[in-house]
Amino acid sequence: MEHSSHADVPVPKAYGPYSHSIVAGDFVFLAGQTGRDTVSGKIIDGDVAAQTARSLEIIRDILREHSLTLSDVVRTTVYLARMDDFDAMNSVYGATFQAPYPVRSTVEVRMPFGALVGIEATAFRRRR
Numbered sequence: 001m002e003h004s005s006h007a008d009v010p011v012p013k014a015y016g017p018y019s020h021s022i023v024a025g026d027f028v029f030l031a032g033q034t035g036r037d038t039v040s041g042k043i044i045d046g047d048v049a050a051q052t053a054r055s056l057e058i059i060r061d062i063l064r065e066h067s068l069t070l071s072d073v074v075r076t077t078v079y080l081a082r083m084d085d086f087d088a089m090n091s092v093y094g095a096t097f098q099a100p101y102p103v104r105s106t107v108e109v110r111m112p113f114g115a116l117v118g119i120e121a122t123a124f125r126r127r128r
Contacts, residue, residue: 012036032120033058048085048116052092055119072123078106079118
């Protein structure tokens, strides 16, 4: 397995002892990403749509380090602080990914640091 340092990628530092991503064979597993500011590491101001967009930007940037794009994502899990925010999250999510969409689970959970949404992803490294 290879771990990525993300030293050259504009992503917020990990909150604790975990990696933003790990490569295992042809798969890249990304930790859940909340809508955090790169410099301060704090959750950005804004509603669930803004935080969803930021979470997906961070995922895109981590994938870029692996020479991947959002089109390489095969599975996501979306964590919402309130399931009432599903439509707003889904609107941003649907505008970001293209068909065929990744498989997805969406669950309501208590989010850390006041985040409204968190998204984890798994990408497949196709043989090129």
